Amino acid sequence: ETQCKPNRVHTFLGHWLATGGSVVTTNYDRLIEQEWAKITNSTKSLYQSEGKNSFSNWQGDLQNGGCLFKIHGSLDEASSCLGALEHVGTQLTGDRAELLAKIIQTRPVCFVGWRGVDPDIPPLLRSVLEKRNSSLPIFWIHYEGWPPGSATLDESMDEMTDLIRPLASQYPILADADRAFRD
Secondary structure, three states: OOOOOOEEEEEHHHHHHHHOOEEEEEOOOOHHHHHHHHHHOOOOOOOOOOOOOOOOOHHHHHHHEEEEOOOOOOOEEEOOOOOOHOOOOOOOOHHHHHHHHHHHHOEEEEOOOOOOHHHHOOOHHOOOOHOOOHHHHHEEEOOOOOOOOOOOHHHHHHHHHOHHHHHHHHHHEEHHHHHHOOO
């Protein structure tokens, strides 16, 4: 993480959070938080199953906005990070799953730079997309062109499960994400 620098996407998401938006990420890094902290002194990041930074009050946190939901955990506390062997091939469960299901069912969604290969999310998406309000858009912003040599959307979709591929192909936005979030 110390080798990484926030880009314009992190800056945009930090601003979005500072103005009351909500963000869900599967990333462990704290790049969004770094940019958010430049704007406001009050940042709220949830990433634990229990305790101070838990998802136990996700409904209120989602409604109030200004909350970063790190559904796979955070480097703030390494033990919160999902991705161990016992999580491979399992569906996301508990408060994290309820939060993601609620967002997918009731809000416009924009996937940014997500490769769609996390094994715990596609089964959940399959079960909740059937209940989604069809008037709500889903956008998929693919990091095409950056970094140099990065996979095209078509190449990335070859790695995705059949559950995610339709989301990525229905309304794709192909862009250098750093440039797309510049303004």
